[in-house]
Structure formats: C-alpha cells, structure tokens
Amino acid sequence: MIVFWSACALLLFLACLAFIVPIIRDKKPSQVDRDELNKVFYQGRMQEIEQDDEQGIISDKQSVITELQRGLVDDVTEQSAPQSRVSNASTLVPGVIVLVLLCVGFYLQFGSHKQVSHWQQVMADFPALQQKMIMGQGAAPTEIEVDNxxxxxxxxxxxxxxxxxxxxxxxxxxxxxxxxxxxxxxxxxxxxxxxxxxxxxxxxxxxxxxxxxxxxxxxxxxxxxxxxxxxxxxxxxxxxxxxxxxxxxxxxxxxxxxxxxxxxxxxxxxxxxxxxxxxxxxxxxxxxxxxxQAPQKAADIGHEYTVSVQLDPKVMLPTQGYVFIFAQMVNGPAMPLAAKKLPLGDIFPLTLTLSDADAMQASFKLSQQAEFKVKARISIDENASVAAGEWEGVSQPVQSGETDTIKVIIDQQM
Known part of the structure; x- marks a missing residue:
C-alpha cells in the first residue's frame, strides 16, 4: 500500500512540475538588468559625444549631453510606473492548488479508492476470519465472509x-x-x-x-x-x-x-x-x-450358457478393479462373441449366464457358432485389453447348445 501512495504522490509532483516550469521560464528580465543596460548605453553615448566634439562635428556639446540625460530620465520614469502584469507567484500558487484539487477529485470520482479501502479492511480482519473459517469459532460464516x-x-x-x-x-x-x-x-x-x-x-x-x-x-x-x-x-x-x-x-x-x-x-x-x-x-x-427395456424374445436371446468362474488359491486380487467374462471362437478372430464386465469384490466363486443378449455386435453372436470357448480376466481398470501381470482363465471348448455349467478357473498370469 505504501508503494501505491508513493506512486500517486510522485505522479502528482510531476503534474505540478509540468505546470510550474513553463511559468518560471516565462519570467522577464529584472529591474537590475534594465538599469545595467541603461548605464552601459549612457557611457557609450558619452564617449561618442566626446569624439564628435574633438573632431568638430557638433557645435553645442552641452545641449547634446542634456538631451541624452533627458532621454535616460524618461526611460527610468517609465520603468517606475505601476505594472498591470500579475506577478508569477500570484499565478503559480492558485494554479498548483487547483491542479491538486482536480487530481484528487478525479481519483475520488473515478478511482478505486472504495475497493482499496475494502481490501485493506479485509486484510485487517483476515486473522479473525481464519479463526472462524478454519477453527469453526463462532457462528457459521456468511456468504460475504466467505468472499472476503x-x-x-x-x-x-x-x-x-x-x-x-x-x-x-x-x-x-x-x-x-x-x-x-x-x-x-x-x-x-x-x-x-x-x-x-x-x-x-x-x-x-x-x-x-x-x-x-x-x-x-x-x-x-x-x-x-x-x-x-x-x-x-x-x-x-x-x-x-x-x-x-x-x-x-x-x-x-x-x-x-x-x-x-x-x-x-x-x-x-x-x-x-x-x-x-x-x-x-x-x-x-x-x-x-x-x-x-423391452424383454427380448427367447429366439432373439438364443441359448443361455451358465458359466462358473473360480479363483486359483495363488491368485492375489487387487484392492479394486473388474472381471471380464467373454466368449471367443476356438479358431478365429479374438473379438468377443458375448461379454460381461463386473466390479471386483467378494464375488468369487461367480456364476452368470452368457447369451446373444450379451453380444458385442448384432452380426457376430454365440448362436452362430458351432463351438467356442469362455475366458475370464481380472483387470485393475476398465480396459479389456490384455496387460502384463493380469490373471486369466479359459474353459474347455464348448459345443453349441451345451446345457452343463461351463467352468473357468483363473490361474494363468499374463
């Protein structure tokens, strides 16, 4: 805050200088300077009169000197007359006062002095606000107190x-x-x-x-x-x-x-x-x-296969993650024919069903395959892609229409 007010004072000082300097430079020669000029002129003219008299150029030396002295007296009289010009001081002081008042007035009207005052008050109240906001002392803080x-x-x-x-x-x-x-x-x-x-x-x-x-x-x-x-x-x-x-x-x-x-x-x-x-x-x-969701007809779902998923004792489950259960062709693309994803927890041994209702694509279903296999994989995230260190299990080949439970034991680390 000291820096702010120092900058304001400096700017005001520069503004005053911009007002004062032109007036000072406009000051006229002093009376002493004018007297010195008259003295030099008089002495020079007297020397010329002496030279003219010696050369016989003038006939009445005394009358010429008298005329020179009369002209000098008239000039001194004019300088002594009252001046209508206002002195520099009488212009300078009121001007500086008006300039300062204008600057202060403009700041009060268009400046941010209210915001600055509010900010200063907020900073002064900050320790008390800390006690209220952090320590929970007193009544619940208001919206204004939170903003402050x-x-x-x-x-x-x-x-x-x-x-x-x-x-x-x-x-x-x-x-x-x-x-x-x-x-x-x-x-x-x-x-x-x-x-x-x-x-x-x-x-x-x-x-x-x-x-x-x-x-x-x-x-x-x-x-x-x-x-x-x-x-x-x-x-x-x-x-x-x-x-x-x-x-x-x-x-x-x-x-x-x-x-x-x-x-x-x-x-x-x-x-x-x-x-x-x-x-x-x-x-x-x-x-x-x-x-x-409208229930699908049995013909649309196709045959439902019951799958049982168990863990080998050596498998260490992560604290959180997912288990993916999916069917694949025995010899063919690795794209799942049907798949389910479940969050890990106390779910093992796990029993669920797979059917055409779980198909990944409408044109690629379990019911279209004469033979397939079922896999179960544990993942720490929702990404179904295989990652190093994940555990997986795979069933024996399953024939289409199989009614027995398909068993999968997760016992292989990738």
Missing part, C-alpha cells in the same frame, strides 16, 4: 505462491461456492506443488470431474484409483468414485462402490444412512431402467 476470506487468501497466495495448503483451501472454497474454474486452477496448483497428498488429489479429482471434459474425467478416475489403492479406507475418494459411476448411469457399479463404504461408516450413523439412501436410489433407478 477468499479475497484475503488470494492476496496471501500472491505473496506466498508455494503454499500448497493455501491453494488447497482456496480450491475447496471455490468448489463450495460453485466457481468451477477457480477450483480447478487452485487445486491444479496445489497438486503441482505436492502430488503425494491424498487430501489434495481427491478434491482435485472432484474439480476435474465437475469440469465435464472427457480428458479431465479420465484424469480424475486415475487419481481416485491411485488414492484408493494407497488408502483403501479413504471415504471421500470412494464417495466421489461412486458418484462418477452414478453420473454415467452405471447404477450397478455405483451400488458396488457405495457398498464398499458401508463397513467404514459404522461409527458415523448419519453418513451411513445417507449412503444407504443413495444405494436405495440407485437400485430404484436400476429397476426402472430394466423395466423400460
């Missing part, structure tokens, strides 16, 4: 840009007031400063998810998966992860993720009830979705 706190926090961050906790706090407040771009920018800065903190990764994932951009959503999912892998009991990460599935209308996946939270909420009855309500809502939506 964010203003002071942004000022502080401009002076300390490496404060990851400050950027995190600003991002969380921006999410609360629904300022998506500010939240994304602030949390991206916090993540850039310290990517190891889960309390930064999770709200950053939330801001990315709320942006709606496909690339940001994928980045958010990766952040949540990484956080849950490191901290399986991170409730905030699981909550956002479940909401992501709900946002995609994947109600089954949302239910599975919320169910992961239930054992972690036994000591928080209020939040437990909220999650149970979310599960009920997703189940209702799932039921409506199924009811809206």
């Amino acid at each position: 706190f964010m203003l002071a926090l942004r000022t502080q961050l401009s002076e300390k840009p490496d404060d990851a906790t400050g950027w995190l706090m600003l991002g969380r407040l921006a999410i609360a007031v629904r300022d998506g771009q500010l939240a994304l920018d602030a949390l991206a800065k916090a993540y850039e400063l310290d990517a190891t903190r889960s309390d930064i990764r999770v709200p950053y994932a939330q801001a990315l998810l709320q942006s709606g951009e496909p690339l940001n959503i994928k980045t958010a999912e990766n952040l949540l998966v990484a956080t849950i892998g490191l901290e399986p009991n991170n409730l905030q990460a699981w909550s956002i992860y479940a909401f992501m599935a709900l946002q995609n209308d994947d109600f089954e996946l949302a239910i599975a993720r919320w169910q992961k939270m239930l054992p972690l909420l036994q000591d928080d009855p209020e939040r437990l009830q909220m999650v149970q309500g979310s599960i009920t809502y997703a189940q209702q939506q799932l039921g409506e979705k199924v009811a809206e």
